Amino acid sequence: MSGTWHRVLLAEFLGTALLLAVVVGSGHMGETLSAGNAAIALLANSTATGLALWWLILLFAPISGAQFNPLVTASLVVNGEVPWRAALGIVLVQCLGAVAGVMLAHAMFDLPWLMQGVKPRASPGLWLSEVVATAGLMLTILLGRQRAAPALPALIAAYIAAAYWFTASTTFANPAETLARAFTTTFAGIRLVDVPAFVAAQSLGAVIAWGLARALAGPTPHRAIP
Amino acid sequence: MSGTWHRVLLAEFLGTALLLAVVVGSGHMGETLSAGNAAIALLANSTATGLALWWLILLFAPISGAQFNPLVTASLVVNGEVPWRAALGIVLVQCLGAVAGVMLAHAMFDLPWLMQGVKPRASPGLWLSEVVATAGLMLTILLGRQRAAPALPALIAAYIAAAYWFTASTTFANPAETLARAFTTTFAGIRLVDVPAFVAAQSLGAVIAWGLARALAGPTPHRAIP
Amino acid sequence: MSGTWHRVLLAEFLGTALLLAVVVGSGHMGETLSAGNAAIALLANSTATGLALWWLILLFAPISGAQFNPLVTASLVVNGEVPWRAALGIVLVQCLGAVAGVMLAHAMFDLPWLMQGVKPRASPGLWLSEVVATAGLMLTILLGRQRAAPALPALIAAYIAAAYWFTASTTFANPAETLARAFTTTFAGIRLVDVPAFVAAQSLGAVIAWGLARALAGPTPHRAIP
Amino acid sequence: MSGTWHRVLLAEFLGTALLLAVVVGSGHMGETLSAGNAAIALLANSTATGLALWWLILLFAPISGAQFNPLVTASLVVNGEVPWRAALGIVLVQCLGAVAGVMLAHAMFDLPWLMQGVKPRASPGLWLSEVVATAGLMLTILLGRQRAAPALPALIAAYIAAAYWFTASTTFANPAETLARAFTTTFAGIRLVDVPAFVAAQSLGAVIAWGLARALAGPTPHRAIP
Numbered sequence: 031m032s033g034t035w036h037r038v039l040l041a042e043f044l045g046t047a048l049l050l051a052v053v054v055g056s057g058h059m060g061e062t063l064s065a066g067n068a069a070i071a072l073l074a075n076s077t078a079t080g081l082a083l084w085w086l087i088l089l090f091a092p093i094s095g096a097q098f099n100p101l102v103t104a105s106l107v108v109n110g111e112v113p114w115r116a117a118l119g120i121v122l123v124q125c126l127g128a129v130a131g132v133m134l135a136h137a138m139f140d141l142p143w144l145m146q147g148v149k150p151r152a153s154p155g156l157w158l159s160e161v162v163a164t165a166g167l168m169l170t171i172l173l174g175r176q177r178a179a180p181a182l183p184a185l186i187a188a189y190i191a192a193a194y195w196f197t198a199s200t201t202f203a204n205p206a207e208t209l210a211r212a213f214t215t216t217f218a219g220i221r222l223v224d225v226p227a228f229v230a231a232q233s234l235g236a237v238i239a240w241g242l243a244r245a246l247a248g249p250t251p252h253r254a255i256p
Numbered sequence: 257m258s259g260t261w262h263r264v265l266l267a268e269f270l271g272t273a274l275l276l277a278v279v280v281g282s283g284h285m286g287e288t289l290s291a292g293n294a295a296i297a298l299l300a301n302s303t304a305t306g307l308a309l310w311w312l313i314l315l316f317a318p319i320s321g322a323q324f325n326p327l328v329t330a331s332l333v334v335n336g337e338v339p340w341r342a343a344l345g346i347v348l349v350q351c352l353g354a355v356a357g358v359m360l361a362h363a364m365f366d367l368p369w370l371m372q373g374v375k376p377r378a379s380p381g382l383w384l385s386e387v388v389a390t391a392g393l394m395l396t397i398l399l400g401r402q403r404a405a406p407a408l409p410a411l412i413a414a415y416i417a418a419a420y421w422f423t424a425s426t427t428f429a430n431p432a433e434t435l436a437r438a439f440t441t442t443f444a445g446i447r448l449v450d451v452p453a454f455v456a457a458q459s460l461g462a463v464i465a466w467g468l469a470r471a472l473a474g475p476t477p478h479r480a481i482p
Numbered sequence: 483m484s485g486t487w488h489r490v491l492l493a494e495f496l497g498t499a500l501l502l503a504v505v506v507g508s509g510h511m512g513e514t515l516s517a518g519n520a521a522i523a524l525l526a527n528s529t530a531t532g533l534a535l536w537w538l539i540l541l542f543a544p545i546s547g548a549q550f551n552p553l554v555t556a557s558l559v560v561n562g563e564v565p566w567r568a569a570l571g572i573v574l575v576q577c578l579g580a581v582a583g584v585m586l587a588h589a590m591f592d593l594p595w596l597m598q599g600v601k602p603r604a605s606p607g608l609w610l611s612e613v614v615a616t617a618g619l620m621l622t623i624l625l626g627r628q629r630a631a632p633a634l635p636a637l638i639a640a641y642i643a644a645a646y647w648f649t650a651s652t653t654f655a656n657p658a659e660t661l662a663r664a665f666t667t668t669f670a671g672i673r674l675v676d677v678p679a680f681v682a683a684q685s686l687g688a689v690i691a692w693g694l695a696r697a698l699a700g701p702t703p704h705r706a707i708p
Numbered sequence: 709m710s711g712t713w714h715r716v717l718l719a720e721f722l723g724t725a726l727l728l729a730v731v732v733g734s735g736h737m738g739e740t741l742s743a744g745n746a747a748i749a750l751l752a753n754s755t756a757t758g759l760a761l762w763w764l765i766l767l768f769a770p771i772s773g774a775q776f777n778p779l780v781t782a783s784l785v786v787n788g789e790v791p792w793r794a795a796l797g798i799v800l801v802q803c804l805g806a807v808a809g810v811m812l813a814h815a816m817f818d819l820p821w822l823m824q825g826v827k828p829r830a831s832p833g834l835w836l837s838e839v840v841a842t843a844g845l846m847l848t849i850l851l852g853r854q855r856a857a858p859a860l861p862a863l864i865a866a867y868i869a870a871a872y873w874f875t876a877s878t879t880f881a882n883p884a885e886t887l888a889r890a891f892t893t894t895f896a897g898i899r900l901v902d903v904p905a906f907v908a909a910q911s912l913g914a915v916i917a918w919g920l921a922r923a924l925a926g927p928t929p930h931r932a933i934p
Contacts, residue, residue: 084863
């Protein structure tokens, strides 16, 4: 991880904030303009998110590793690349950044800065979706770092854009993002009460990815996200 | 083909399963959300499939060659790169993975794990479509390995996303996938009784691609998918 | 231009045929499925065409230069890269391939193999559109070969996908394609009587591109498409 | 900045004109065809603009740096890469090119060459959107030149296509473009009276990006756009 400590924190804050601003903003724009056709809204949402992920990872990876996700940070801790204490600070900043990004999206669309998520997201299928979505993301990162490092930013972006469509939950796959999306009533929102089960499912998915990556390719080598 | 034998089988199982989960899941999500406008559903379906193919090929190619398709495996046998006995195991695992992927998609969307395909897909135009779709795919692989190996994963993905639209069958081009899609009633489904003719057409397409590749570029060299 | 003469002709025939099959097939699929919303049909049409162009250029460029367009072939003649007699054969094969591609698309969709185009396309704005569309395409090829050769196939594909939308004619920009599209009544069709003015406008656009390329970058160097 | 002075001016004129022709033309085409579903129109508009930006930057960057935007030119002046007097000429040509591009789009669609923008775009959310949109663009350029130069053209294109969706203003982020869009009543238009506030917000965004880039990566090095 290059860059001094305050630059790492600033990059994680800005990157996670912009990621959430894109997820919430493009979801709201899509829903507002699509005259009730949610497929068009989701197509706009998934395309914007995929493009923005690639953009943000390329821009911030040289500074902080472009983690933007507590489960990614946790995997770096397990792999011995980030110390526990640093990880706590990074995860805190990711959560703050995510909420700030939601507020920024609301402000741009002349909405109240904070709202309470009202969309219920709780069912066995949705929980399984989050297990699969996060396992896919973490497997991509773990295998991709070994095998396809230069393409990894685009690989993550392509995966997420596809995962919006093939998982029933439209793929949160990120505890900080899940928490922040509990503060919007727009297209991307979730009830706060549904957040813990989502985070549990995501954590299980990350563990499964770890096992699959070892079975497929042996222990991961010690190198940070490209 | 690098990787030990069990890793090859695991990669082919996982890769084919995820491919089918994307095809069936994104088709179902698109159909559900698009308020009856099938063009938007197919746009979501083709975009998600193209992005996922690129992702899966890049991730699994270093382990198993990212075959995911009995006709690709057969072409490696003909070319002397994979022995017959190994190919049988790989194809079996591809078929099992494909069905498992359909079940995974169903489970994520809270549907019965296995259903019987009901969409009739039988006409001269559809059979011709499968000949063309598979010839295009195999020609891309055969020529692309010689001429454009680094771009081949993206080339295959771009081809399939386009082929969803210019063939009347929306391009199955894969016997394992065709079989597995007989177990879903959703957007991507097919009647089981229509599967054999599709597989026959696909096989004919592969033979035509072999002839075209020889005419265009001479016998294929002995190298595995990038 | 590598490859023996019959391989060049086969590549130009196949490539132009597949290009037209994509243009006509994806246009028809889009129009059929989109419930009267022509913007969705055009989005499918432009996306499929862009992806297919990239695929076809990468696949056939090493064999024939992936010309697929009489104006591209003419520019190679002017630049001294292809002799007049060879160009006549290539252009003939492009026209035959283009018509064959339209017939293939019709056959896949269980339509009559040849139909008479009925969509009127004649107005000053449409002619200006074809001047601009072709000037943009030829300028891309002329400048791109000098300055951005490795990216040229993707550059052409991106340009065409964008040009579908910003020109009123949806960008034909290719005399062989324009002729062939007079044989379909589907989404991509044109009246035969409107073809000559389109071809004249396209030729004018090519001449303008030649002048702009010289003004921007001096005479073009003597090298074939990437 | 390579190329002689008149080539620089010609490239900036042509590039900015084509950029505006794409923004206005694809917006109008999308609105006309989408049967009142503005989300589809914006999807076409953002896709076409993103593809065209990548195309134009790759084509013209070797000649003029593909600035196309007075704020980009201003940042080159501040960084000591372009002298003040040259910048004035470049910005004048960008404004003339932008208006010419709007006229070209109108002519292609058989509309009056110049119209008066009537779409009101004035609210705190829209102004904040332009601050964010321009800060994102300039940060991408400032950081990307240091860290990801080969990917910068695609990075800018991906950013803009995403920014169309997550900002409430659909991202103008360019004073010359904003001015020119006051001369169209079509989808992309803006009232002339709303232009000054947009330009002020964009300038503020550029200053914020400058500060963020310094905080994240130290002073920018002295090198032109890729």
